[in-house]
Amino acid sequence: MDVDSVLALATRARGKAKRVLLRAPFIKQWSEQRYFAARGRHVDDRPWLERGRFGVLEDLRQGFFAQRDGSDMLPADVVDVADRFVQRLKADTSNKPCVRISPADLAADPALFKWGLSDANLDLAECYIGLPVHYLGVEVKRERPDGVATEVRQWHIDVEDRRMMKIIVYLSDVDEGCGPFEYLDRQRTRRAVAGLNYWSGFVPDANMASAVDTGEWLRATGSRFTSVFVDTCRLFHRAKPPTTTDRYSMTFSYSSTTPYQVFPEFMQTRKTMLALRSQLTKRQRRASMME
Numbered sequence: 416m417d418v419d420s421v422l423a424l425a426t427r428a429r430g431k432a433k434r435v436l437l438r439a440p441f442i443k444q445w446s447e448q449r450y451f452a453a454r455g456r457h458v459d460d461r462p463w464l465e466r467g468r469f470g471v472l473e474d475l476r477q478g479f480f481a482q483r484d485g486s487d488m489l490p491a492d493v494v495d496v497a498d499r500f501v502q503r504l505k506a507d508t509s510n511k512p513c514v515r516i517s518p519a520d521l522a523a524d525p526a527l528f529k530w531g532l533s534d535a536n537l538d539l540a541e542c543y544i545g546l547p548v549h550y551l552g553v554e555v556k557r558e559r560p561d562g563v564a565t566e567v568r569q570w571h572i573d574v575e576d577r578r579m580m581k582i583i584v585y586l587s588d589v590d591e592g593c594g595p596f597e598y599l600d601r602q603r604t605r606r607a608v609a610g611l612n613y614w615s616g617f618v619p620d621a622n623m624a625s626a627v628d629t630g631e632w633l634r635a636t637g638s639r640f641t642s643v644f645v646d647t648c649r650l651f652h653r654a655k656p657p658t659t660t661d662r663y664s665m666t667f668s669y670s671s672t673t674p675y676q677v678f679p680e681f682m683q684t685r686k687t688m689l690a691l692r693s694q695l696t697k698r699q700r701r702a703s704m705m706e
């Protein structure tokens with residue numbers, strides 16, 4: 416095992432310990448008070464949103480989910496980089512269910528990574544989370560149509576933070592068979608958490624079906640550039656295992672500056688971030704945990 420894997424394991428263990436500790440009644444109450452006080456202090460500092468994102472914020476606040484056509488939101492140079500990554504993923508000949516562009520490759524062609532740090536995105540994440548935010552980076556992936564329910568193709572709720580915002584942008588058309596983002600709305604998530612006595616981890620389909628009927632599972636299908644804005648720490652979700660066609664997509668992730676847990680294997684390394692440093696504004700450096 417190399418040093419990075421050991422560090423990743425240690426970070427995971429520390430995150431889990433923190434989540435366990437925060438379940439203890441007295442500590443939970445203290446931590447909630449601190450959290451709401453911090454959000455209260457931040458109210459006046461929240462940025463203004465550009466008009467297009469206002470409705471997204473409303474939807475996120477009401478149902479932790481918004482779906483939009485994202486074609487106007489992405490600048491041409493970002494789409495160019497995304498397409499290059501898609502071509503690279505298409506050329507992959509392994510038979511892994513999910514293939515990703517490596518953090519080093521993302522940093523070598525940084526327009527896409529940097530779009531995640533645009534004011535419009537940081538503003539939206541900050542307004543929704545209600546606190547200064549960390550940008551955890553972008554993941555660009557291909558989900559192969561093998562129908563296998565591994566990893567995040569199983570039902571789960573993300574454990575990183577109290578609130579989180581992810582922007583998932585499809586880079587190919589996604590219908591029922593192409594592995595759409597699948598989720599339960601707020602009420603059904605609550606019902607499933609209670610019915611399954613859920614705290615963390617992956618839930619097999621059959622167990623989920625016993626808590627919430629499969630007819631009530633929701634799916635975000637749509638053409639290329641369809642964009643999902645979602646708080647994955649608040650809703651049960653998964654990538655539905657694709658059966659007919661590959662799904663290509665990218666996911667930009669944001670948490671508060673004090674998440675319970677992060678997964679460093681999906682994030683940029685300190686070294687690549689230092690190489691990008693001179694291209695970033697102060698706000699972007701803060702959001703990338705560099706200051």
Ligand SMILES: O=C(O)CCC(=O)C(=O)O
Nearest residue numbers: 567595596647653654666
């Ligand atoms: O890619 C997807 O559809 C969802 C994957 C997932 O679980 C996540 O991004 O939190």
Ligand SMILES: [Fe+2]
Nearest residue numbers: 567572573647
């Ligand atoms: Fe997830």
